Amino acid sequence: MHEATDSKFHPQLYDYIVVGGGTAGCPLAATLSQKFRVLLLERGGSPLIKAGVTPDNGASYDFQVGTQTGGTIFDDQGTRRPASNLLVYANPRNLDILLHAQVELILFRGTPGSPQLLLLSGVGPANQLTAMGIKVVYNLPGVGKQVSDNPAALVNIVSPSPVESALAQVVGITAPFGNFIEAACGVAVTGVPGARAGNIIEKVAGPLSSGTLVLQSKHVRDNPLVTFNYFQHPRDLQACIAGVNTIEEVILANSFRPFVYDNQTLPSGGTVGAPNRRNPAFAATINTTIANYCREHLTTIWHYHGGCLVNRLWTRTIEFWELKDSEWWMALRSNTRREQFRKLRF
Incomplete structure (x- = not known):
């Protein structure tokens, strides 16, 4: 765990960079670190049985049938169990954490932000994009589909x-x-x-x-x-x-x-x-x-998801995004050969 001002950390050293050490970022970083090099960026510092819903599972991060205490609350001793506790399951050799990190632009915005951003960038169903007067950069019919709540x-x-x-x-x-x-x-x-x-x-x-x-x-x-x-x-x-x-x-x-x-x-x-x-x-x-x-x-309690689902959407994989001259450059990987760069202007 280091301060973000440490200059020895460079993006090209990592397979994945996770932005945000919250309830999604921490378990994702811990899981990816089992097989990949991961950099986790965190803006902050270090941090029903009577009705037959059984068994009583106590405090647990694993979703399982029964009753359980949530992972991000205060216990009986007043100690808070934050999502960062999940990092104990990470492979420490593959995970670096930078605290007080500031990110200028976060590309992926959840649902509905991520599919919206892709569509505005020209990535999505060609017929819809053309009807909206948006230049088609990549015809990807799955964008905006399978949206659930x-x-x-x-x-x-x-x-x-x-x-x-x-x-x-x-x-x-x-x-x-x-x-x-x-x-x-x-x-x-x-x-x-x-x-x-x-x-x-x-x-x-x-x-x-x-x-x-x-x-x-x-x-x-x-x-x-x-x-x-x-x-x-x-x-x-x-x-x-x-x-x-x-x-x-x-x-x-x-x-x-x-x-x-x-x-x-x-x-x-x-x-x-x-x-x-x-x-x-x-x-x-x-x-x-x-x-x-x-x-x-x-x-609803606003847990909507979908719109650009992995393994249902991408027939080719986004390898990396890089900011050059106020434009996003996207490299696509298909099997063993790298395809040409595609340019997305925001």
Whole structure:
């Protein structure tokens, strides 16, 4: 671990340069370092069981079925477990870390930024680019395709008992769909002295529904038009139904009763004091009611992804990018021969 001002570090010494030592950068750098030379640039300095979501996995960075404590929170001793802890899994011989690094330009911008930037640069479906008046640099039909988001549904709860203000600290990962069940709490309720509100949310993991991203203009500051097609694939709706069923079981668990009023409504109908899911007369319609709830209360926690997927998009691999005279030069590698440089102006 070194300061970024150390002049002995040069980009050409590394197979990969990872920008940002956060929850994505640290595990990526650690994984790549097993086989490649990696430079990690960091701007900063050194840094549900009662409902049947079992087993209790404790604190873990591995996503697995059961209940677990997140990796980036404070433990019982007040010690924070940051994402940088994941670097203990890195190969130290292949990883260098520069602190207080400043980067002038970051090319890759996640979803939707990365596919948008490629399209604006002339890399994407030729027919769309031509229609927008953008010069086609490289016809790559996969850009802007297979854009997905994890559909989520939540239940708002008013608690009669005091609760601390907290974001998600514990996650339950359910079988068989792998839904994530999380909660946040501590918001004051207007007009109800002493009461606090929170919510329990389920997120569909690995959605099979996907959509598209297209440009609305040639200006980088104009947001692209994104269509996620939530619940287009029936499995995603089934997963949401399963997740909301789990939330209801959490709310109805005896250990949760101090934190919920009897007149709290439930997605499947009825209240905590008289839940439809405990009434045999509603057994046949519970999942249909919850399916409608998933559609009507669809929300997101902004984990969208796709639009330029590795192994589905690139038939040739980008070998490196280099800034020359205010232009980006891209070298493409195809099998064993290097192709001509392609020039992208920003």
